[in-house]
Amino acid sequence: MTERTTHAEPLLQVRGLAKRFGSLLALDSVDLDVAEGSLTGLIGPNGAGKSTAFGCIAGAMRPTGGTVRFRGREIAGMAYHRVAALGVGRTYQIVQTFADMTVLEAVTTGALLRHPHVRDAVAHAEDVLAFVGLADKRYRLGRGLTIADKKRLEVARALATDPTLLLLDEVMAGLTPAECRDAVELLRRVLARGITVLMVEHVMEVLMPIAQHLVVIAAGKTIFSGTAQDAVRDPRVVEAYLGAPLEHQEIAVRRAGDGAS
Amino acid sequence: MSGAGVRTNGLALAAIVAVGVVASFAVHDAVTLDLAFTLLLYAVLGQSWNWISGYAGNISFGHAIFFGCGAYAAALCVTNGVSPWIAIPAGALAAAALAVIAGFPTLGLRGHYFSIATIAVAALVETFVRTAPWLGKANGFELPIRSGWAAMQFPSKGPYVLLALALFAAVQLATIALERSRLGYYLRALRANHAAAASVGIGERRTKLIAFAWSAVIASVAGVLYAQYTLFIDPPSTIALAVSIDIALIGVVGGIGTLWGPAVGALVYVVLAKGVALRIGGAGKGYDLVIYGAIICVIAALRPHGIVGSIVDVLRRRRGAAAPDATIACAP
Numbered sequence: 001m002t003e004r005t006t007h008a009e010p011l012l013q014v015r016g017l018a019k020r021f022g023s024l025l026a027l028d029s030v031d032l033d034v035a036e037g038s039l040t041g042l043i044g045p046n047g048a049g050k051s052t053a054f055g056c057i058a059g060a061m062r063p064t065g066g067t068v069r070f071r072g073r074e075i076a077g078m079a080y081h082r083v084a085a086l087g088v089g090r091t092y093q094i095v096q097t098f099a100d101m102t103v104l105e106a107v108t109t110g111a112l113l114r115h116p117h118v119r120d121a122v123a124h125a126e127d128v129l130a131f132v133g134l135a136d137k138r139y140r141l142g143r144g145l146t147i148a149d150k151k152r153l154e155v156a157r158a159l160a161t162d163p164t165l166l167l168l169d170e171v172m173a174g175l176t177p178a179e180c181r182d183a184v185e186l187l188r189r190v191l192a193r194g195i196t197v198l199m200v201e202h203v204m205e206v207l208m209p210i211a212q213h214l215v216v217i218a219a220g221k222t223i224f225s226g227t228a229q230d231a232v233r234d235p236r237v238v239e240a241y242l243g244a245p246l247e248h249q250e251i252a253v254r255r256a257g258d259g260a261s
Numbered sequence: 262m263s264g265a266g267v268r269t270n271g272l273a274l275a276a277i278v279a280v281g282v283v284a285s286f287a288v289h290d291a292v293t294l295d296l297a298f299t300l301l302l303y304a305v306l307g308q309s310w311n312w313i314s315g316y317a318g319n320i321s322f323g324h325a326i327f328f329g330c331g332a333y334a335a336a337l338c339v340t341n342g343v344s345p346w347i348a349i350p351a352g353a354l355a356a357a358a359l360a361v362i363a364g365f366p367t368l369g370l371r372g373h374y375f376s377i378a379t380i381a382v383a384a385l386v387e388t389f390v391r392t393a394p395w396l397g398k399a400n401g402f403e404l405p406i407r408s409g410w411a412a413m414q415f416p417s418k419g420p421y422v423l424l425a426l427a428l429f430a431a432v433q434l435a436t437i438a439l440e441r442s443r444l445g446y447y448l449r450a451l452r453a454n455h456a457a458a459a460s461v462g463i464g465e466r467r468t469k470l471i472a473f474a475w476s477a478v479i480a481s482v483a484g485v486l487y488a489q490y491t492l493f494i495d496p497p498s499t500i501a502l503a504v505s506i507d508i509a510l511i512g513v514v515g516g517i518g519t520l521w522g523p524a525v526g527a528l529v530y531v532v533l534a535k536g537v538a539l540r541i542g543g544a545g546k547g548y549d550l551v552i553y554g555a556i557i558c559v560i561a562a563l564r565p566h567g568i569v570g571s572i573v574d575v576l577r578r579r580r581g582a583a584a585p586d587a588t589i590a591c592a593p
Binding site: 096 | 454
């Protein structure tokens, strides 16, 4: 690859990503591209390896094979905190708050990455909290928040690090339909800021209306990459993700149709 | 951390210093001054421990070796005709180096594994000291008696209390600064959730090594002062496991990860351990240790966050979200 093709290269490029835990091959070969400024959805059935792939991209896990290029730079196997410092923010499927910190303190901790002085970091954190709609809860303890607010807090903490790429791991899981709508609205504003988003979602209909691009993995392999509309018509996706039994397919397809309307 | 919280803590510290300064001149009772010196010294050691074990959450059971660095640095300096003031930077340097060497492989260990590692390192250091002729082996050192500020030795106890007070004030101020610094935020984040901390770019080893080194430096300075005060040091009085456990108990009882926890813990320790010992320990049956141990157990069982931690919780609940400064003024 020549030096000046970076504009053609996606922000995040994953090739042949593999992760083995002992004898278990969690990831076999995952390929995915995330274009700058886009929202890309990563979906797949339970146990497909979505969260493992996420962990390997974010630096939380060391992949056993493959490459992860972020802004043209190889980051596979790099220390977790260094990947974050390069501009990859993330949230967790199971929320990981700083339990004994207030909301403002937790977000300030994230802001300190780019604003080493606490005073500046607090100011930045206040801006982020206003942006995500948590400003009125800034002095509450993280552990006392509702699930929806905890997820919002995780997004705020990640946003406070001024990420180029934001990895969201099932931020919609466990939310009520109304909370989901709020979360989608927040996502749109995150995208409007020019932040690229890669999100894992188990619930496909959440992604249908907002994702420009979908990557489907099953049994640790990428089986589809393309638009959401094409995904639901792809037989491999229907079989692997939506499941073989006919009644399940019908429900899922109907849901997907609702989501797109 | 708001300005109001800093003002409150600053005023409290100023009041303690004022009372201490007056007392160091007005009080001539040796027993009282000895208790005051011990109280301040333990408050400093507890705060030293608090930096790595309270704020960062890595419980150390080997903190006496850093205390020993200062004590032995003082002994080596004074017996070789060097000013004990030189022992402060020398001991601090040795303690910081020891912390970095001991901490590099162990600070990534979680929970009790780190604690076990600190016990092992402390045992190694103690064995080394007990067999090294230049460190006095098991006999320790008797420091030659001199007098005056240059020699950091005084015929009365008042100046020692003043020195301990100055050290205590400096360490409290440093801890206030820690709570308001990036390092303080990062340590608390690592303690709460190391994975989430890494996800916002916090390098665990680097951050904790810095805290561990500063923690060791604080304990070492206390060690210099201790050696100059007692004029006799040996392994049991400085680097033994029992000393490490005393330091950890003070930190735990007062409330880990809080600004005033170590001072409160030291107060409980001195009042209970020394007070009980003075009243009934003379019988030589060890009742004092039984009573002291029982009280520690009760505090640990009923108030796992320690005394100051419990007060912080109550204040938080009472003031709630209505008063924004509340959580911050007493934020651990």
